[in-house]
Amino acid sequence: MNFIKRALCSVTRKKGKSLILFAVIFVLGNVIAGSIAIQQSTQNVEKNIKKQLGGMATIEIDYENNQEEVTAAEGKLEQLDEKLIKKIGESPYVKYYDYNASSWAETKDLKSVSAKEEEGFGMEGFSLKGSNYSKILDVEENKIKLLEGKVFTQEDIDNGKNVGLISSKVAEENGLSVGDQMVMDMRGNSFNEDGSKKELLKIDVPIQIIGIFEPTTVQMKDKENKETEQQNSNQQFVSLQQINTIYLPNKTVSDISKNYIEKMKKVDPENPYVKGAEENDGEYYTPIYILKSPDDVEAFKQETEPLIPKLYKVRASTDQYETIGGSMKKMSQISGYVVLIAVIATLLIISLVVLLFMRDRKHELGIYLSLGDKRSHVMGQIIIEMLIISGVALILSLITGNFLGKMVSESLLNSDILNSTGDSINAFGLDTLDSIEITTDDIMNAYEVKFSLGYIVTYLLVGLGTVLLSAVLPLLYIVRLNPKKIMM
Template identity: 55%
Template structure:
């Protein structure tokens, strides 16, 4: 009988010890399998959510760090650094990770003649109503300048072009007086493609109140304005979210307000918006010594990366190009702020895997060693009959692998179920509840890395399932741990002296 046959015979002959070893490995295997299942699931959630968020990035002023570095200085005399120049944004945009990029300047205008579109009013059937107006009934409209002719919001499926065309390279370069507007806004104001839209720069919004905020009479001769006619070349509509929020929920109204802001946004070339903004500032702040002179221009850059996985590498290369206190913010950062519960659960499962592997090494090693001591005479006979130590060690190893393989395969299923139950309990516990309660909603026409991600979206994406990665990782860790635990018993066999045993 060779050593392989002896190993199989030994497992079936010593049923009691085989069952004890099977149960020990099965219990420990369940702990390892459950922890690995949780760790794999949390990792998959992070990958999936970040992929859905997209590979968007922008550059922002790190206000918190600046305040921390200047906490001892007087706020009134604090000098903030200048905004990065356009050539800095363009250098960042030329990095190999960037698919395409844009930088935007923003402004607004108000009007008594134009009507804004409001989803909530339309839903309530009040066709004559518009959204809440500003000072003395003025309607407010957003102006968004672009440098990327195809309009980044269209490329990112934030809006869709339903009629007309986008800008040409020449339109953007020359700062042409052309615009792409919301379809519903146009219908509200009876505007068609090719019509002239009158954008008015005026100081009226600044009038009507004194320095203390008290309302005063506005004289018609005090109102100054300059008209900027622009030609409408295209109509767009906001793209609906794949996940429709529950009606009358906070998320529902947030999404409705966001769509309303988009509908009342007018896309223009950057130069066109800049020219308008300068005239608007002149009219609004003329005579104000504190606001005289060039107020400068502010641009908000937006970078679309080729791959979501390039985000960290992009940050490392981009941030050295930026002025001090300016940093790169990515859309995937929203997961880091919202997905705290997943990160905590992933860390807990990682620690459980490490502790259970160490425990498995010690427990299985000691159990097998005790069994080997009981079989000392059997092993001594094999050696005295001329069997090599290598084959005796191979027999013990095969016995251990047969029992552990059965236990690990069975615990592969039960451990997955255990991981599912434990993770659900953790998410419902106070340990993780504080993060889940802090639901955040990102959506704004001014936010180039915006999304409607919430904490509920993150927890809702969490699922413990069987996967090739889970099975492979668990069997690799489980069998590797069992083989390492066999080192102690195998060392015992090497020390056996058949002459002393047989005496």
Template identity: 40%
Template sequence: MNYIKRALLSISRKKSKSLLLFLIIFILGNVMAGAIAIRQGANNVETNIKRQLGAVLTIEVDNEAIERASQENPGSPPEWPGPLQPDLLKTIGQSSYVKSFDYTTQFGLGSENLQRWMTPEEAEWSMNDTYSKFYGFQLKGTEYPPVMIIEEGKATLKAGRTFSQDEISTGVGVALITQQLADYNNLGVGDNIVLSNYILDYGETDGPMVEPTITERRDIPLQIIGIYENIESPEEPNQMVGQISKSELYNTIIVPNQTIIAEQQAMNEYYISQMEEELTEEQKAQAMLTYYTSLFILNSPDDIEAFKEETQALLPPFYKVFTNSDSFSIIAAPVQQTSKMASYVLMVAIGASILIISLVVMLFLRDRKHELGIYMSLGEKRSKVISQIVIEVVLVAILAIALSLVTGNFIAQGLSESMVRDQLIAEQDPFNPDPSVWEDQWRFGQFASNMTGEDIAENYRINFSPAYIGLFFIIGLATVLISTVVPTLYIVRLNPKQVLM
């Protein structure tokens, strides 16, 4: 009789043993299916979140590396690295991974005739606020004529136009302002505004704080060439963060970098001239350097690691590439912990399955050793005898695995989603956000992730997918095959006479 038919007859005739094997594989399969599903869910949430955020990177000083170097050599701490210069940033921006890039410098200015946008609450306590008077407006430079936030959909151009390359290169007095600031001051495209660079003397630092004396006021006339409106996130991770961000966003004025650099240098020259100690030429040159904030938009999130590796090789010591998804690992810690736990459970389940199924198959084969001995004494090849046993177990296993695929998925979905969601939301403190929220906002501004535990929870889904089904069947069947072949080899290695004795 064909060994395949013998396998089918053996399953149908020995129903109790087949059912017992089915139940064992089904129970173990549920554990493995649940563990795989949880891991897949964690991987999916990371992929989904990072694709939603896009691939936005910046280069900054690595404070942790400097701190480590200082601790390793406290007698000779490292010098603070100087700013990255435009030539290097342009070289990095020419990478094939980069879709677009910009580098900006910022400067706070006041104004005698332009009113700072404020909420009613802010207006009550900032009437005599020195900051609002002298630094109420944030000038943000750009080297990218289309303006990054507009091109990437973080803001919309409501009126006018963006910069020309000639305006960027020469630093002419043109600017883009927000819709809110324009409405607050009844301004439109073509109107002129005047900002003031106040060079201040704070006098003696000892004693009570007094309002500084204005030693010089440099007026910067600007023509409004465009009005834009920021596209705000539907939710802010923290109420205070939201208020600060809104005030800063609405009072930001975008200009060419060269406009800001001219004012920075004028102020630096004044303060250098007021120093009691004479600076060396090298110190003066260092003081006049401009610090830039870089921003790189990549073609795909899949390019992040390759770009970081390529860029890190070009950077001076103590500089590092940061991404707007770096905070994911902090905020999504409960998801990653659950995934790690599921990995351990999966490994234990596989080991336990191999051991338990091997013992069960071994017991079944001991009861059938005379049957197997007869097959071999009649001239049946050992390979066919092994194949018969394997087919019997695999057919039962396929049914058990298919059913446990469904039930294990539902069990994992019910347990992990509620557990992960509750833990994510429980760890979220709206009045004391994780420091990563502030760091993310500071580094990336409008490109910050503003990610919360609720965002992670919303994206945590356990669903059937070809990858999940394929992986589970591969792991399940491989486990069953290993469990079956080992005890089968023990039986068939014996001679027919020894088996029949």
């Protein structure tokens, strides 16, 4: 009888020992399977949420970690120049990028969308958003949808032409359409001690409308999502700001700002806006980098941070998850520790159990060896026995362990053990990274323990690998067997 048939007979005839080994592997397999299920589910949540957030990054002043230094600088911080922005944009992780000059124009004749329509915010004027990327990054990233007209040409960008894009609501409010000449009446005011304001100047800026857009990514959530009033208020403000944005070439925005400051300087040299502009001499740009993949964020940060000026940092859209995904990270860490402990326990317990069985079977094994059977065949018999029993136990625990992982993770998520982070985050304020707002509820709802090919393959590799490693000690026992001494 060859050693394979002997292994099959041994498993079926010695039912007691086979059941003991089966029970040990089944129990430990459930622990490993449940932990792997939790770990892979948390990793899938992180991957999916970050994919939803996208691979977008910007460079900004790190107020949070350098508050004293930033305050001491009194507005005289080193600015990001175009050369540095373009150098960073050449990174292999960057798909495309833009940098934006920004300004504000208070108007009267040109009507912005009023607070009556959007409820809660009074705005008399427009945000001027410059672009150095002719296709307009917000259009490419589906933050706004181009309804009519076209985007900029490279000639528009290079020459700083007075061409722009406005929202459909602003167009409707002012009776404008593509091809019209829009006059933006910029107002300069001074404020009296009693809070009243006095108009000092008016500058008419003609802008040809080449496109009309509609915001797409800023949407109000349903009441069923249980958004707080503060979150709704923030979203309304972001939505209103987006609607009252005029897209222009960077050079156009810069020229408009310089002209305004020069004229304000003549009529009101003590104006805080004029003084602030003088202190921050030079152009200020906000760079936005679209990465090829959200997975490139960390590599991009490591590559970029040594290049940027002191007190600046790289901030990415995926930082939202790092801020409010603490529960998933903690659960992933806990499950990782459990997997490690369970693997070590499995190695020790199975090794000792099988070794004890080998001692009881030393006469059987001694007979095989004394009859001339090879030690490799005897070892093969033991390994096959272990693989048969462990295979059945691991397949069954694959199913039950998944349910165990689901119950344990639900219990943890509903407890206070993991709830150390805030319930939500105002998605990075009011810049280009705020297109999607993620809350802890969104992350919890995205979490799901389920069967997947990755889970099955990972578990079987870990399980079978552990069983085979645990066979090392019993096999060493067989190597040391002396059939002559056993048979005496």
